[in-house]
Amino acid sequence: MVTVGESYFFENEEVGPGETPVGRRRRKKFRVWRLVVLVIAALFFLAPLYAGFKFALQNDSGKFSFWAFTTLPSEQGFSGAFFLSMRLALFTALVELILMVPTAIFVHLRLPKFRPVMDFVTILPIVVPPIVLIVGVLGSAPLFLKESPYLLSIFYVVLAMPFVYRSLDAGLSAIDLRTLVEASRSLGGSWIRTLWSVIMPNLRAALLSATALTLALVFGEYTMANLDGWTTMPVWIAQFQQSDAHVTLAAAMALLVGTWLLLSLIVALDRSQSRKRRKVGTQ
Amino acid sequence: MTDVKDSPQPGVSPPSASTGGASVRLEGLVRTYGKVRALDGLTLSIEPGEFIAFLGPSGCGKTTALRVLAGFERPDSGRVLVDGKDVSNVNAQKRDMGMVFQSYSLFPNMSVLDNVAFGLRMRRQSGDQRRTKAGELLELVGLGDQAVKYPHQLSGGQQQRVALARALAIEPRVLLLDEPLSALDAKVRAELRDQIRSLQQRLEITTVFVTHDQEEALSMADRVCVMSSGHIEQVASPDTLYARPTTAFVAQFVGISSRVPVESDGKEVVIFGQRCLVRSGGTTVSGPADALLRPEDVAVEVDPQGDGFITHKSFFGATTRLVVQVGEIPVRVDVRSDAGADMALGLHVRPSIIARDVLVASRTAIEIPSED
Numbered sequence: 001m002v003t004v005g006e007s008y009f010f011e012n013e014e015v016g017p018g019e020t021p022v023g024r025r026r027r028k029k030f031r032v033w034r035l036v037v038l039v040i041a042a043l044f045f046l047a048p049l050y051a052g053f054k055f056a057l058q059n060d061s062g063k064f065s066f067w068a069f070t071t072l073p074s075e076q077g078f079s080g081a082f083f084l085s086m087r088l089a090l091f092t093a094l095v096e097l098i099l100m101v102p103t104a105i106f107v108h109l110r111l112p113k114f115r116p117v118m119d120f121v122t123i124l125p126i127v128v129p130p131i132v133l134i135v136g137v138l139g140s141a142p143l144f145l146k147e148s149p150y151l152l153s154i155f156y157v158v159l160a161m162p163f164v165y166r167s168l169d170a171g172l173s174a175i176d177l178r179t180l181v182e183a184s185r186s187l188g189g190s191w192i193r194t195l196w197s198v199i200m201p202n203l204r205a206a207l208l209s210a211t212a213l214t215l216a217l218v219f220g221e222y223t224m225a226n227l228d229g230w231t232t233m234p235v236w237i238a239q240f241q242q243s244d245a246h247v248t249l250a251a252a253m254a255l256l257v258g259t260w261l262l263l264s265l266i267v268a269l270d271r272s273q274s275r276k277r278r279k280v281g282t283q
Numbered sequence: 284m285t286d287v288k289d290s291p292q293p294g295v296s297p298p299s300a301s302t303g304g305a306s307v308r309l310e311g312l313v314r315t316y317g318k319v320r321a322l323d324g325l326t327l328s329i330e331p332g333e334f335i336a337f338l339g340p341s342g343c344g345k346t347t348a349l350r351v352l353a354g355f356e357r358p359d360s361g362r363v364l365v366d367g368k369d370v371s372n373v374n375a376q377k378r379d380m381g382m383v384f385q386s387y388s389l390f391p392n393m394s395v396l397d398n399v400a401f402g403l404r405m406r407r408q409s410g411d412q413r414r415t416k417a418g419e420l421l422e423l424v425g426l427g428d429q430a431v432k433y434p435h436q437l438s439g440g441q442q443q444r445v446a447l448a449r450a451l452a453i454e455p456r457v458l459l460l461d462e463p464l465s466a467l468d469a470k471v472r473a474e475l476r477d478q479i480r481s482l483q484q485r486l487e488i489t490t491v492f493v494t495h496d497q498e499e500a501l502s503m504a505d506r507v508c509v510m511s512s513g514h515i516e517q518v519a520s521p522d523t524l525y526a527r528p529t530t531a532f533v534a535q536f537v538g539i540s541s542r543v544p545v546e547s548d549g550k551e552v553v554i555f556g557q558r559c560l561v562r563s564g565g566t567t568v569s570g571p572a573d574a575l576l577r578p579e580d581v582a583v584e585v586d587p588q589g590d591g592f593i594t595h596k597s598f599f600g601a602t603t604r605l606v607v608q609v610g611e612i613p614v615r616v617d618v619r620s621d622a623g624a625d626m627a628l629g630l631h632v633r634p635s636i637i638a639r640d641v642l643v644a645s646r647t648a649i650e651i652p653s654e655d
Contacts, residue, residue: 176386182355183388183446185375187402187453197401201392 049256056249068250075247081236084149088232089218092156093211096164099157100210104168105199108177115169122165125158133158134224149230156224160217164210171206208266216259304332304489305366305456307352312361314347314513321347322358323513332487334480335518336494336504340536344513345493346461352491353459354378365456381450385462387442389434395421395445396430402453420448423482440471447479451486458483460492464499476503497537501525509533527562531575531644540575540642541614547572547643555590555609555633560640572643578604578617580638585626589633593626607634 059065072078107118125133133155138146145151180202184194200207222234231239233255241248307329314322321344329335337345350356352363354375362371370378381402389398399417408416421427424444434442443463450458460479464472480503483490494500500507501521509516509524509532517524517533528534545552549567552559554574561567583591583605594613595606603623605616614634618626626632 175391176388179384179386179388180390182353182375183382183384183390183449184401185355186353186378186380186382186459187449188376188379188405189401190376190405193405198390198392202390 049253052249052253056246056253058246060246068244068246069254072247072250072254075240075244077231077236077240078251081231081233084230085219085233088149088153088156089215091150092153092160092218093214095153096157096160096214097207097210100161100164100168101200101203101207102195104165104172105177105195108169108172109181118165118169122162126162130155130159130221130223131227134227138228149228152225152228152230152232156214156218156221159221160214163213163217167206167210167213168203171203174206175202212263212266215262219255219259304330304487306331306364307457307489307491308362308364308367309348309352310362310364312348312351312358312363314344314351314356314358320513322351322361325361325510325513325515327508327515327518329489329491331489334483334490334492334503334505336492336500336507337510338494338497338500338507338537339510339516340495343510345495345510347513348510349459349461349491349493352457353380353382379453379456380459381453381455381457382459382461383443383446383450383463385465387434387439387466388446389442389449391434393433394430395426395432395434395437398434398445399449399452402449406453417448417452420452421445423451424448424478438471439467440475443467443475444478447482451482451488455488458488458490460490462494465494465496472499479503501537507537509536511536528575528642531573531642534575534642534644539578539615541578541581541612542573543576543609543612543614544646545572545574545643546570552641552643554636554641557636559636559638562640562642568643568645571646573646575642575644576614576636577638578615580636580641581607581614581616581634582637583607583616583618583626583632583634585630586633587631589631591634592631593628596623596626596628598623607632609634 056068057064057066059067107114137151137155141151145154177199180198181194184198189198219233221232222238225232225235226238233251237248237251237255240251309325309327312322312325313320319342321342323344325344325348327335337348339345347356351358354370354373354377358371362369364370365378389395390401393401396414396417399420400413403413403416418427418430421430424447426441426444426448429437429441429445434445437445443466446463463479464475467475476499479492492500492504501524504521506518507521507524508518511532516536517529519527519529524533525538528537534540543554545554547561547568547570549569550561552561552572552574554576559574583589591607591609591614593605594608595604597604598620601620602617603620603626605618605623605626607614607616616634
């Protein structure tokens, strides 16, 4: 059995001019294996996508058509579900950042010894199954919250916390936070100004990835939304599947492409902004 | 090298950063971290416009003292007075102290000009005022043509000069320098050292400089405060500190000393068969003690019957340092290089004391933690 580790080892092994025929055969064998693993992984990820797009781009008689995509916006419940998911995603991302950015900064600055504890605490939402969370809270939440879709956002904040905290933690570890904060404070910067003008701009990449991960999570979450009785995009897709599978697949694919475009846009904006700053020089 | 090319412009007049300097008094400062007393009743007065260096090994409390002065740390007890006013409970934001840090502290998201103007922005000065003043300060540190660049496009020395301009821009009452040169290479360090000193003298700003490098402290400061284990060993001008150390710690830490065992009666000792006066000012030691000899306190003469022989030789340009083994004791001796050239390793020599008097300390071992 060949493992990735072994393959890496042999790839990096220095082979001099006096390489034996056995060594040469081994190297060739591992190069082939590497290609095989790559092809299998590519098939695993791309085959469902190909099948999905192929099916979404067919009409009922099996011919190529954009019909499923063009009819999608006018399908019953689609726009409602889409905008609900969008609202929840943005609200969740906002609450998540408001809660986690100061927390992560505080832990880095004042409680660095507490970081392993935070690592553990923030991973708990992954360990606790979503169904346990939603059933427990639905039984005990006050009525006004039960009636609002934003109850879901509270769950999503908890669910997204492991990804957001890790992203921020990595971003904060990459800068000399203490020195930057102290430099700003000694120059007369208040905590708010320091956060806004010094820390946040230097955490841009971490903030963007935290936001992107939160948006992707909210747009893909089904269990909680379904149990709470709200028709978000994933719930709509599951429900509409029984009416028209082509349209459902089109919605799923559109969601996938939309998320991908959003992430690409965020990365592109970030890059162009950095480039512009380097060229122009002053704020 | 850019750092050489961009040296400060002699024709540029200092901007209005001069404040005349504030007086500072640290009174009985105590700061503990768990069981460690980083500051152990530190008391010190700093005159307006004075340049004082805190010198000491790692863990001696010098950085803690600076951080307490800056307002980043609160002392467990004691007071910080600036111009006679107690600022112990004023937070760092409102203390008006410019600080240059050991690590590069420029804001990476801002241009050089915006970095320098940051403190002025916090003081709500208009855009034009900010730009003009930041430009003047950049000219002052010789980086007027780098204003639109970003920190990552500058060398380490240039970044520290921008940090200095940024600290000066707010017209601070006290300038705090926390080992600002330690991350730089030797050549840039020497240039920036001269630049900081000349700027400080022109602006007459009260400056506290923390360093573990005695050469930096002795060459820049008006007074040097040598610290050990959270307290002050000695505060004196560099020449007094070197020539008249009052404690064995200072004698060992500042400059190089060889320890030679002697019998002391408190007034005289016999070294290499020669009677020498004991230097006054320090603690009087009687009985078995160590004489602390500077390399320039000792001379050697070639003598085949001499009781010392040369074991090491290092060339320092005008002088050559010899290590002469006298019995069990290695003694460092500086000689003129033309004389040193003829002295081969293994050559027998006769050492003698040429200093007026010598410092005598008790034989208690002095532990100086390494900087690693």
